[in-house]
Amino acid sequence: xxxxxxxxxxxxxxxxxxxxxxxxxxxxxxxxxxxxxxxxxxxxxxxxxxxxxxxxxxxxxxxxxxxxxxxxxxxxxxxxxxxxxxxxxxxxxxxxxxxxxxxxxxxxxxxxxxxxxxxxxxxxxxxxxxxxxxxxxxxxxxxxxxxxxxxxxxxxxxxxxxxxxxxxxxxxxxxxxxxxxxxxxxxxxxxxxxxxxxxxxxxxxxxxxxxxxxxxxxxxxxxxxxxxxxxxxxxxxxxxxxxxxxxxxxxxxxxxxxxxxxxxxxxxxxxxxxxxxxxxxxxxxxxxxxxxxxxxxxxxxxxxxxxxxxxxxxxxxxxxxxxxxxxxxxxxxxxxxxxxxxxxxxxxxxxxxxxxxxxxxxxxxxxxxxxxxxxxxxxxxxxxxxxxxxxxxxxxxxxxxxxxxxxxxxxxxxxxxxxxxxxxxxxxxxxxxxxxxxxxxxxxxxxxxxxxxxxxxxxxxxxxxxxxxxxxxxxxxxxxxxxxxxxxxxxxxxxxxxxxxxxxxxxxxxxxxxxxxxxxxxxxxxxxxx
Amino acid sequence: xxxxxxxxxxxxxxxxxxxxxxxxxxxxxxxxxxxxxxxxxxxxxxxxxxxxxxxxxxxxxxxxxxxxxxxxxxxxxxxxxxxxxxxxxxxxxxxxxxxxxxxxxxxxxxxxxxxxxxxxxxxxxxxxxxxxxxxxxxxxxxxxxxxxxxxxxxxxxxxxxxxxxxxxxxxxxxxxxxxxxxxxxxxxxxxxxxxxxxxxxxxxxxxxxxxxxxxxxxxxxxxxxxxxxxxxxxxxxxxxxxxxxxxxxxxxxxxxxxxxxxxxxxxxxxxxxxxxxxxxxxxxxxxxxxxxxxxxxxxxxxxxxxxxxxxxxxxxxxxxxxxxxxxxxxxxxxxxxxxxxxxxxxxxxxxxxxxxxxxxxxxxxxxxxxxxxxxxxxxxxxxxxxxxxxxxxxxxxxxxxxxxxxxxxxxxxxxxxxxxxxxxxxx
Numbered sequence: 001x002x003x004x005x006x007x008x009x010x011x012x013x014x015x016x017x018x019x020x021x022x023x024x025x026x027x028x029x030x031x032x033x034x035x036x037x038x039x040x041x042x043x044x045x046x047x048x049x050x051x052x053x054x055x056x057x058x059x060x061x062x063x064x065x066x067x068x069x070x071x072x073x074x075x076x077x078x079x080x081x082x083x084x085x086x087x088x089x090x091x092x093x094x095x096x097x098x099x100x101x102x103x104x105x106x107x108x109x110x111x112x113x114x115x116x117x118x119x120x121x122x123x124x125x126x127x128x129x130x131x132x133x134x135x136x137x138x139x140x141x142x143x144x145x146x147x148x149x150x151x152x153x154x155x156x157x158x159x160x161x162x163x164x165x166x167x168x169x170x171x172x173x174x175x176x177x178x179x180x181x182x183x184x185x186x187x188x189x190x191x192x193x194x195x196x197x198x199x200x201x202x203x204x205x206x207x208x209x210x211x212x213x214x215x216x217x218x219x220x221x222x223x224x225x226x227x228x229x230x231x232x233x234x235x236x237x238x239x240x241x242x243x244x245x246x247x248x249x250x251x252x253x254x255x256x257x258x259x260x261x262x263x264x265x266x267x268x269x270x271x272x273x274x275x276x277x278x279x280x281x282x283x284x285x286x287x288x289x290x291x292x293x294x295x296x297x298x299x300x301x302x303x304x305x306x307x308x309x310x311x312x313x314x315x316x317x318x319x320x321x322x323x324x325x326x327x328x329x330x331x332x333x334x335x336x337x338x339x340x341x342x343x344x345x346x347x348x349x350x351x352x353x354x355x356x357x358x359x360x361x362x363x364x365x366x367x368x369x370x371x372x373x374x375x376x377x378x379x380x381x382x383x384x385x386x387x388x389x390x391x392x393x394x395x396x397x398x399x400x401x402x403x404x405x406x407x408x409x410x411x412x413x414x415x416x417x418x419x420x421x422x423x424x425x426x427x428x429x430x431x432x433x434x435x436x437x438x439x440x441x442x443x444x445x446x447x448x449x450x451x452x453x454x455x456x457x458x459x460x461x462x463x464x465x466x467x468x469x470x471x472x473x474x475x476x477x478x479x480x481x482x483x484x485x486x487x488x489x490x491x492x493x494x495x496x497x498x499x500x501x502x503x504x505x506x507x508x509x510x511x512x513x514x515x516x517x518x519x520x521x522x523x524x525x526x527x528x529x530x
Numbered sequence: 531x532x533x534x535x536x537x538x539x540x541x542x543x544x545x546x547x548x549x550x551x552x553x554x555x556x557x558x559x560x561x562x563x564x565x566x567x568x569x570x571x572x573x574x575x576x577x578x579x580x581x582x583x584x585x586x587x588x589x590x591x592x593x594x595x596x597x598x599x600x601x602x603x604x605x606x607x608x609x610x611x612x613x614x615x616x617x618x619x620x621x622x623x624x625x626x627x628x629x630x631x632x633x634x635x636x637x638x639x640x641x642x643x644x645x646x647x648x649x650x651x652x653x654x655x656x657x658x659x660x661x662x663x664x665x666x667x668x669x670x671x672x673x674x675x676x677x678x679x680x681x682x683x684x685x686x687x688x689x690x691x692x693x694x695x696x697x698x699x700x701x702x703x704x705x706x707x708x709x710x711x712x713x714x715x716x717x718x719x720x721x722x723x724x725x726x727x728x729x730x731x732x733x734x735x736x737x738x739x740x741x742x743x744x745x746x747x748x749x750x751x752x753x754x755x756x757x758x759x760x761x762x763x764x765x766x767x768x769x770x771x772x773x774x775x776x777x778x779x780x781x782x783x784x785x786x787x788x789x790x791x792x793x794x795x796x797x798x799x800x801x802x803x804x805x806x807x808x809x810x811x812x813x814x815x816x817x818x819x820x821x822x823x824x825x826x827x828x829x830x831x832x833x834x835x836x837x838x839x840x841x842x843x844x845x846x847x848x849x850x851x852x853x854x855x856x857x858x859x860x861x862x863x864x865x866x867x868x869x870x871x872x873x874x875x876x877x878x879x880x881x882x883x884x885x886x887x888x889x890x891x892x893x894x895x896x897x898x899x900x901x902x903x904x905x906x907x908x909x910x911x912x913x914x915x916x917x918x919x920x921x922x923x924x925x926x927x928x929x930x931x932x933x934x935x936x937x938x939x940x941x942x943x944x945x946x947x948x949x950x951x952x953x954x955x956x957x
Contacts, residue, residue, distance in 0.1 A: 021785055022816050023776035026920035032773065035780050061898050063770060067777050067887050104884050108896035141892035143782040
């Protein structure tokens with residue numbers, strides 16, 4: 001039988017049957033990228049095994065990757081494909097978010113996992129890579145979309161990108177797309193960052209470059225934007241009229257973990273502050289973007305970085321304190337001092353601790369000190385940003401202080417914990433039950449992990465997916481990188497000049513050198529104990 | 531305090547373990563857990579406050595599990611949830627759902643249970659009874675969170691008439707309210723009065739056992755869709771299937787096979803024809819299929835074939851719903867094939883949690899195809915999937931297809947009357 005009604009109106013019905021897939025239309029929360037291939041340079045390295053492959057497996061498991069998707073590992077080490085697959089399986093067994101690994105799913109995933117040995121500076125190897133990719137794409141019905149993940153020593157970044165271009169592996173078109181993810185560090189100072197940007201821009205458009213900073217993949221970092229711009233009550237307070245000061249802490253309990261040679265060249269300022277913590281600062285201090293697209297958000301972050309007040313050369317010691325950990329005890333274990341670590345020079349001046357006081361010269365933040373500290377061998381691992389609000393103008397309650405002065409109440413502090421135990425805490429004063437008008441601080445706490453019952457994705461999962469989708473919002477742009485290096489490099493230059501200035505030490509397991517306490521006390525504040 | 535009903539007693543005896551992967555496995559206190567406390571209907575809020583106070587003061591040995599340290603309890607609630615249940619079995623199902631759901635979604639839950647009896651049974655002096663329980667989530671050194679309050683209202687005889695007013699009095703201010711109306715036996719008259727204070731309506735086409743029930747739900751949804759967000763657990767059970775099938779036509783395959791398809795076959799479990807109709811309606815809706823016609827006389831359990839016309843010179847396409855005994859997960863769908871001149875495109879479930887994708891240009895591929903629990907689906911229904919604008923349009927077409935299978939008015943449940951569309955914002 002037939003009905004008498006002419007049926008559905010579909011958006012697809014009147015359109016030509018081009019490349020658009022009408023079945024994708026209207027699917028809620030659909031964030032599945034087009035079929036594509038990811039090539040990982042540095043595939044024999046630790047990051048690939050611990051983070052990248054487990055992330056790709058998890059994305060496959062959660063069906064965020066298209067069913068047609070291939071991964072090609074590329075590294076110098078000669079390795080047969082089966083050995084590579086076994087190594088990656090071991091990585092997933094140990095590090096995947098959802099374990100145990102699903103055998104049937106893994107077998108399907110591993111069939112599209114390949115290995116291609118080759119050098120980073122050998123054009124012939126890149127020609128071979130191109131032929132291999134074309135063969136894989138033909139066999140698997142892939143349209144030629146490619147993402148190249150550079151998980152190699154930074155010295156190889158420019159060479160690899162150049163060779164990708166020479167071998168014809170980079171498409172200038174948007175379809176099929178070619179994108180390159182570049183791991184940190186992006187340069188070691190302003191000069192090298194500029195040179196690297198210049199080099200890779202000879203082959204790639206900025207839109208094709210995804211400089212990864214895994215901090216931006218963390219849910220709580222993204223939640224900073226939601227917290228600030230999706231709620232009406234906080235943003236009006238988020239300025240110099242109500243905020244006394246801001247403290248950012250990036251503390252680790254670990255030392256250099258056998259990477260003394262690397263850390264000697266980097267130091268905590270390069271390793272944590274220039275990238276991760278400055279990204280957190282820019283998200284916390286930025287103005288609302290006009291839209292939530294990649295460039296609108298990054299434009300606002302850039303304004304913050306450009307508004308960082310340069311520290312005058314003569315004022316450096318009032319704004320920057322560095323330190324090195326001495327032997328001590330962390331989490332119940334005795335640990336050696338930094339200079340006793342393998343690969344570290346006995347007279348090393350590399351900082352494992354840094355504390356900064358800086359200002360953002362904008363209408364919003366004029367006069368508000370920002371204190372930032374980051375270090376290794378701290379008593380606990382924590383990354384947080386704490387907004388300290390100004391005290392109530394008149395203290396009606398509480399005891400009398402010394403010499404009859406009113407006692408100071410603890411100010412309201414809004415702390416946003418980025419890791420671990422992600423969440424938001426607001427401290428405020430409350431009357432204690434009873435006849436007396438006694439005030440006690442209480443803590444109102446939102447814990448990300450227990451409030452939604454959902455397991456957040458790993459940072460690398462989110463960032464890889466965003467790259468495949470072409471969304472650069474959570475990646476750093478060339479001008480952002482250069483702006484942060486502009487400010488940070490002045491400190492390195494100062495330290496390079498002041499070779500006789502002693503580097504303070506702090507016992508491992510403490511909160512840093514006393515000089516850092518003096519730095520913050522000079523403006524009437526004190527470090528928070530996170 | 532003892533459980534008050536048989537169903538509640540059974541529930542109290544069973545551990546409140548989370549069912550699904552999306553549900554966290556927190557440290558839960560024994561405080562009030564699994565116990566339904568009978569309270570006076572007019573004092574529900576006061577009795578809940580008393581439970582809070584007890585939770586806040588609970589120390590080791592008094593039900594708390596935090597040693598001698600007294601830690602405050604905070605209430606965390608994202609929604610007010612209203613669930614309908616009809617009779618003890620349905621109540622048990624609803625309460626089990628709530629137990630699994632609330633660990634993933636802090637909420638105040640109001641369960642409305644129609645006793646299923648015509649009159650007030652012996653021993654039930656009141657026409658309506660209320661029980662309450664709370665669940666506290668905590669961990670060593672952490673603050674404790676009251677993550678759910680469950681209020682169960684059981685109506686006897688005319689007691690059900692009080693449900694809407696009681697719900698209005700028990701809603702948490704300034705939080706959204708979701709109404710879970712997933713038992714097809716629930717009285718539409720109650721829903722009519724509840725909808726004005728609800729923000730989202732959650733239904734379940736997967737529980738429609740007949741084409742007539744699907745048609746009735748289609749009517750309801752079409753009437754309220756303009757004013758309410760609608761989520762359907764049955765539609766959500768198909769989400770992964772739809773997404774994976776759609777992926778077969780991503781580049782470089784493109785949409786040509788969809789435009790040139792001659793036959794689509796949906797394999798479904800015999801008692802899940804409603805799911806197959808919904809899936810077929812999705813394809814028809816998205817691909818611009820018109821003028822559905824039914825081939826032959828349908829049998830209640832046999833295959834069903836529809837023919838659709840397409841615009842332009844494209845030939846008609848046949849949609850065949852084939853009963854199949856294969857594994858189907860919770861969706862009831864076993865497989866889906868599309869035949870086109872360029873070849874066969876297929877998605878078929880191979881085990882409970884995997885499926886195989888086949889298409890002409892690539893080797894076959896195994897993919898993950900999870901079966902989500904009802905609790906996981908309910909939690910998801912309160913997220914973006916609960917605002918699926920596509921669903922009402924698809925259900926409209928599915929209901930029309932269902933109507934061609936069971937045109938007889940006698941198949942509409944006895945007592946059903948035309949549903950009047952309510953408007954939101956009422957008091």
